[in-house]
Amino acid sequence: MTAIRAAVCHGAHGPFSIEEAAIDGPRAGEVLVRIVxxxxxxxxxAARDQQVPVPLxxxxxxxGSGVIEAVGPGVTEVAPGDAxxxxxxxxxxxxxxxxxxxxxxxxxGLYNFSGGRPDGSKAFNAEQGVIHSHFFGQSSFATHALASERNVVKVPASAAHVPLDLLGPLGCGLQTGAGAVLNSMAVKSGRALLVIGAGAVGLSAVMAGKIAGANPIIAVDLHDNRLALARELGATHTVKGGGDLEAALREICPEGLHYAFDTTGIAALIELAFSWLAPRGIVGLVGAADPAAMLHLNEMALMGGGKRIMGILEGDSDPKIFIPELIEHHIAGRFPFEKLVETFAFEEINEAFAAGESGRVIKPILKVS
Ligand SMILES: [Zn+2]
Ligand SMILES: [Zn+2]
Structure with a gap:
């Protein structure tokens, strides 16, 4: 049992509150991580607002990123002191x-959203009652997290000079966007890629599109600052959301799109991207739409052109292989995700959420320790 501080979410209508709690030692296969x-x-x-239902x-x-503090029985891949x-x-x-x-x-769902271990037990023993844990197998808005050997990735020695607190987003948002391009859609050099939404996931897709040699790379967003960053990161063209995207696509890629990657979940944009696909084109989807939303697609247009619609989670990443690859791209300057980041003190978690939700900051990161 270790005394910790954790930012507890009580639901959509209250701020996170930083509370004292105690966290279990690691059981078989588990690791205790000091979060950095x-x-x-x-x-x-989405979880705070219960769009993704989690217990409160x-x-x-x-x-999260951090340093292994203790390992449970049977853990062999990592040891105390490993980043x-x-x-x-x-x-x-x-x-x-x-x-x-x-x-x-x-x-x-059981492993990531059930609020505890698969057997129903929780990581925390709080004086004030039950606090649920194991969000995405970690619950890393805390000074310590209990994860499993299976969902931690060792930082390679080649990245020892990269600040550890920057690396956590590789575990979700960055691998989602980059993996969608490099793994799921397997974008080919010289082909047209449209990226709808230039947040952290979309901009990761833009960087990965450049790595893959896609051309043109067209980014769409509502915010001028994000479009400017998209150009800096590899977009050859940008289109302001709300403008005439179809006219822009007709001019930029008259043969149609080989790949369209949507991060918004907005049906009208997905349907427009689909209508502008070249034969054998792919639309990749990662946006979270309203659960009742439906897409309307023409069967002949889908079948006749050999087109594909692909739902994508976590960029089809096998994290222990793909995250080290992204770190190598980062070290070589090909995946400069630090340009998306602004850091906040752990105690500023509510300000950090507000900055992310307003669009002012693309990827807020809490510096926990
Ligand atoms: Zn499984
Ligand atoms: Zn995520």
Missing amino acids: GAGICHTDM PIVLGHE VILTFASCGTCSNCSDDAPAYCYQF
């Missing part, structure tokens, strides 16, 4: 985990 940094991702807001009160946070990035959790035994596709784990 924790990124804020859209799914934290809960400690959110799923882009790690925390990522989503998965069972390791279902058909998709066996296929190295852990983002589609059959037990994903």
Whole structure:
């Protein structure tokens, strides 16, 4: 049992409150991580607001980075003192985990959104009552997190000079956007890529599109500052949201789009991107729409052109392989995600959320210790 401080979420209509609690020692297969940094991702807001239902009160946070403080029995991949990035959790035994596709784990909800370990136990013993844990197998808005050996990725020695607090977002938002381009859609050099929404996920897709050699790379967003950053990161064209996207696409890529990547979940934009696909084109989707929203697509247009619509989670990342690859791109200057980041003190968590929600900051990161 270790005394910790955790930012507790009581629901959509109150601020996070930093409270004292105690966290278990690691059980078999688990690791106790002293959290150094924790990124804020859209799914934290969705869970706070119960769009993603999680039990309350809960400690959110799923882009943690930190240092291993203790390991449970049977843990062999990491040891105390190792710097790690925390990522989503998965069972390791279902058909998709066996296929190295852990983002589609059959037990994903149980491992990431149930508010505790799969057996129902919690990480925290708080004097004030039950606090739920294990959000994305980590709950990293706290000074310490209990994760499993399976959902931590060791920071390679080559990245020892990179500030550890910056690396947490590789565990969710950054691998989602980059993985969608490099893994899910497997974007090819010289082909047209449209990215709708230039937040952390969309801009990661722009950087990855440049790595893949996509051309043109067209970014769409409502905010001029994000479009300017998209150009700096590799977009060859930008289109202001609300303008005539179709006219812009007709001019930029008259043959149609080979790839369209939507981060907004807005049906009208997805349908427009689909209508502008070249034969064999792919639309990749990561946006969280209203649960009742439907897409309207023409069957002949989908079938006849050999087109594909692809739902994507976590960029189809196998994190222990893909996150070290992204770190190598970062070190080589090809994935400069630090340009998306602004850091906040742990105690400023409510200000950090507000900055992320207003659009002022693309990727807020809490410096926890
Ligand atoms: Zn699984
Ligand atoms: Zn996330």
